Amino acid sequence: MEPITAIATGLSATKTGLDLINALLKRSKTANLKAADYEEALRQLHDNLWEAKRSLQVVDEENQKLRRQVQSIEIDRAIKDDMQWQEDGGFWIRKSEAEKGVCIRYCATCFGEKGQLIPLAEAMTQGMFTCPNHDGSAFLTNAYRDREEERKRKALADENAFTIMRGPNSWMR
Ligand SMILES: [Zn+2]
Numbered sequence: 001m002e003p004i005t006a007i008a009t010g011l012s013a014t015k016t017g018l019d020l021i022n023a024l025l026k027r028s029k030t031a032n033l034k035a036a037d038y039e040e041a042l043r044q045l046h047d048n049l050w051e052a053k054r055s056l057q058v059v060d061e062e063n064q065k066l067r068r069q070v071q072s073i074e075i076d077r078a079i080k081d082d083m084q085w086q087e088d089g090g091f092w093i094r095k096s097e098a099e100k101g102v103c104i105r106y107c108a109t110c111f112g113e114k115g116q117l118i119p120l121a122e123a124m125t126q127g128m129f130t131c132p133n134h135d136g137s138a139f140l141t142n143a144y145r146d147r148e149e150e151r152k153r154k155a156l157a158d159e160n161a162f163t164i165m166r167g168p169n170s171w172m173r
């Protein structure tokens with residue numbers, strides 16, 4: 001039974017039952033009703049009550065299902081409201097956690113695709129973060145890029161210093 005149909009069915013069964021009682025009370029005043037008449041009325045009432053009960057169960061199940069859905073939507077919304085985008089690194093953090101001084105970085109891909117909150121792990125290199133669900137893709141912060149630049153600059157400087165030290169005619173020495 002569809003929940004919408006169940007509401008109509010339940011209401012209709014209840015009304016039929018009440019009408020039945022009213023009609024029986026009215027008849028009992030004028031006519032001399034026999035036990036069989038009451039038995040027949042009770043049997044019909046039983047059927048109506050049973051129908052109403054069954055309908056209420058369907059509606060109750062639907063109500064519980066909808067409550068769970070609403071709850072899940074509310075939780076999702078609360079989480080979305082709590083998320084704060086970090087341009088530097090391209091990941092999410094939670095406002096509520098940041099306020100408490102907790103810094104957990106969440107994977108942008110996992111949150112974007114499935115709404116999952118997957119904490120990123122800091123790689124061996126400081127400022128680089130990886131998602132356990134996405135091997136190979138890394139989240140790089142400016143701190144990481146600055147250090148990389150610095151490392152390259154230093155490597156280049158060392159190389160130049162080495163060349164100068166040896167000199168262009170060093171093979172002759
Ligand atoms: Zn991920």
